[in-house]
Amino acid sequence: MPPIIETVNLTKIFGNRLIAVNNMNLQVEEGATYGLLGPNGAGKTTLIRLLLGLIKPTAGEVRVFGKGMTINSADLRQRIGYLPTNPKFPPRMTPITYLDFIGRLFNMGRDEWMNRLSKLLRAVDLLPSASREIKGFSTGMVTRLGLAASLMNDPDLLILDEPTSGLDPAGRKSTLDLLEEIGKKKTILISSHILSDIDRICNYVGIINEGKVISSGSIKDMKKLIKNNVVRLEIEGDLEPLCTRLRSIEGITSVDEKEDFILDIALDDKAPSTQIVREIVDLVSDSGLDLISINSSTSRIEDAFLKLTKEEESTGFLRAVKS
Amino acid sequence: MQADLMGLLKSKITYGWLIAAVFLEIIARPPFGTTSLVLAQGLSYLFYIWSMLIIGIAASAVASESGEFADSLMSKPIRRYDYILAKFSSRTCYVMIVYLLIIAVLVPLSLRAALNDYEVYGLIASISLVALTLVMLTSLGVTLSTLFPNVVVPIVILLILWYAMTFFFPLLDPSLNLLSPSYLVSQLPSIAQGVYTGEEWKTVASFAAITIASAALATVYFSEKDL
Numbered sequence: 001m002p003p004i005i006e007t008v009n010l011t012k013i014f015g016n017r018l019i020a021v022n023n024m025n026l027q028v029e030e031g032a033t034y035g036l037l038g039p040n041g042a043g044k045t046t047l048i049r050l051l052l053g054l055i056k057p058t059a060g061e062v063r064v065f066g067k068g069m070t071i072n073s074a075d076l077r078q079r080i081g082y083l084p085t086n087p088k089f090p091p092r093m094t095p096i097t098y099l100d101f102i103g104r105l106f107n108m109g110r111d112e113w114m115n116r117l118s119k120l121l122r123a124v125d126l127l128p129s130a131s132r133e134i135k136g137f138s139t140g141m142v143t144r145l146g147l148a149a150s151l152m153n154d155p156d157l158l159i160l161d162e163p164t165s166g167l168d169p170a171g172r173k174s175t176l177d178l179l180e181e182i183g184k185k186k187t188i189l190i191s192s193h194i195l196s197d198i199d200r201i202c203n204y205v206g207i208i209n210e211g212k213v214i215s216s217g218s219i220k221d222m223k224k225l226i227k228n229n230v231v232r233l234e235i236e237g238d239l240e241p242l243c244t245r246l247r248s249i250e251g252i253t254s255v256d257e258k259e260d261f262i263l264d265i266a267l268d269d270k271a272p273s274t275q276i277v278r279e280i281v282d283l284v285s286d287s288g289l290d291l292i293s294i295n296s297s298t299s300r301i302e303d304a305f306l307k308l309t310k311e312e313e314s315t316g317f318l319r320a321v322k323s
Numbered sequence: 324m325q326a327d328l329m330g331l332l333k334s335k336i337t338y339g340w341l342i343a344a345v346f347l348e349i350i351a352r353p354p355f356g357t358t359s360l361v362l363a364q365g366l367s368y369l370f371y372i373w374s375m376l377i378i379g380i381a382a383s384a385v386a387s388e389s390g391e392f393a394d395s396l397m398s399k400p401i402r403r404y405d406y407i408l409a410k411f412s413s414r415t416c417y418v419m420i421v422y423l424l425i426i427a428v429l430v431p432l433s434l435r436a437a438l439n440d441y442e443v444y445g446l447i448a449s450i451s452l453v454a455l456t457l458v459m460l461t462s463l464g465v466t467l468s469t470l471f472p473n474v475v476v477p478i479v480i481l482l483i484l485w486y487a488m489t490f491f492f493p494l495l496d497p498s499l500n501l502l503s504p505s506y507l508v509s510q511l512p513s514i515a516q517g518v519y520t521g522e523e524w525k526t527v528a529s530f531a532a533i534t535i536a537s538a539a540l541a542t543v544y545f546s547e548k549d550l
Contacts, residue, residue: 052398055549072546074400082398088391090330101326105399149395 002066003027004157004187005034005051010060012046012211020046022211023060028204033183035198035205035219036191039309043211044191045085048161051189052082064157078106081155085162087146091135095126095145098134099152106153113152120148123178140171147175151182158188164197176201209309229267231277236290239263245283251276261292324409324416331380331417340376344368344425352432358441361433363511366453369422370504374460374485377418381464382477384410385545389472393550403546411465411538418461419454426450442517449514452523455530456504460485462534466541469548501525 005028012021020043028034038044049055050062053069053076062069064076089098096117103113121127124144129137134145143163150158163179164172180201182188192198198205199219206216215222235242239257246255246263251271256264265280267273284291331337348365356364385407388396397406430446463484467477485504492499493506500506507526514523 049394049550052394054394054397056547072402074402074405077398078400080398082395084391084394084398086391087395089395090326090392092330092333102399105396105401107400146395 001030002063004030004032004065005189006063007047007050008061008063010047010050010062011058012043012050012055013058020211021050021057024208024211024213026206026213026216028187028189030187032204033179033188033190033202035202036189036208037193037195037198037205038191038208039193042208044208045161046211047208048082048159048189048191051159052077052080078153079156081150081153081158083143083146083150083158083160083163085165086139087142087149089134089142089145091133093134094132095121095130095134095148098145099149102149102152108153116152116154120151123151124148125174139166140168143167143171143175147178156187158182158186160188160190162192162194163190164192164194172197207308215308229269229273231265231267231280231294233263233265233280233284233294234261234292235263235284236261236292237288239289242284242287242289245287246280249276249279249283252280324413327384327409327413328416331413332420336376336380337417337421340373340421341424344373344421345428347372348425348429348432355437357438357512358433358436359445359512359515361436362429362441362446362449362515363508365425365429365433366449366511367508369425369453369457370489370508374457374504375482377457377460378464378481378485379478380417381414381461382468382481383474384414384465385468386471386474386477387468389550397550404542407465407469407542407545410468411462411541414465415458415461418457422454422457441515445515445517448523449511452507452514452527453511455527455534456507459530459534459537462537466537469541469545501529 005026007024007026010021010024010026011019013019022043024043024047026047036044036047046055050057051064051069053062053071053073056071064073065079067073067076069076093101099117099120100113103117106113108116118127121130124147126141126144126148129141134142137145143166147160147163150160160179164175167175176197179188179190183201183203190198190202203219204217205219205222207214239260243255243257243263246252246265251268251273252265253268254264254266256266258264267276281291281294347368351364351368352361353364397403430450433441460481464477464481467481468474471477471480488502489504492503501522510520510523513519
């Protein structure tokens, strides 16, 4: 079975000046929730616009559902749902009239869209505001409406560009919950620079920087790649004596004090981590300090991202020469 | 097309335009004019005053939707030419609906003039000629709107072009009269009386050619351009 999304040597150059996407090869398999990570200006949105046929590639090819995507590939877009960053809607329309409009664009039958419309408005929690004009909506409501619109055609592929951008914590959580649920049945491509969102809902991730995919694979593989074995403690009290004692434990390679209550303790990869963690907890208990929290996974995907982008920057020239 | 047209018709601009136009037709009509003069004067407001509104509405058709809104829309199963032809149709229909509403007031007003000097076919011809000119203006506006992503640029270009056609073309070369709305206005009383110069077909052909050519250019260009 061909991948749902495939780019082959995809390149986009704007006005002979800006290389937004640089010889990119990417594959997204059916059923994956694929996170596209990258700093601002990395080329994420340009890649998405190429995947949707909104802009033409300068070179290379975009294949979606096994077929070449072009500006006029309406048949392929019939099967895609898309949520842009900060979606804009006609301000005088209501969620009902807008979704009605979208249903018509997809040539849906009246019964089908009526049924879907009410389900979606309920799912994105917009039922109480269904008859209000969009112009008075908050950012969160607009994003949720955009999400409903992107699901109107019951798409096989959902493409979301920064879906949690501008949302408050509650809105962000409900959006991620919804996406997690949708991800069980659909193929999703999510672009974001909020790493914890990707970590939470995606099972595959691609890191792009300066228009190139610098790493692509499962989240598990990504985490293995940057296995650091860092334990983070948040502690109330005087940390200095504790740090000294921690450094004496065999298997601990470094102890970094961050702010006045956070300790990042790096463990040797080959050392027995379970035993060392037990020793650390015992030591904190003996010191009479108040342990606020302990975790070993915070920022793991962030570390992967930073490590890979840093490596890419330092080896980019060499690779370019070799290729 | 339907959504765009309904959005325009429900806008405050439409109500404002209609109220102002009807008010102007009523208060500014010549008290002792003939039917052809009242009609010609009423129609001239469309060229000299309301053309600015038409330019604004036509030239913002595509440019005002660039960015996220265009992305949202064009990511749906729409072909580029579907979109651009819908824009042409909706803006042209809108201008024609407003025009016909103004005509519905203007014609009875002109028929109540002191002297009825009109000829039925002449009356229809003059109204149709003005309609064709407005369609051409709308078409040029939508075309320019596809060429520039910024709304202001097509509006300024079209304002300059339109008023140059209206006021400066006749001064440059008498043969350019055919393309001048002000020359057309000066001919309207005669046309309404059923008196033709025999050159009217050239104006019709020129305006129709400009309309078709600009619509074709916009469709071809928009079907290939990056959003």
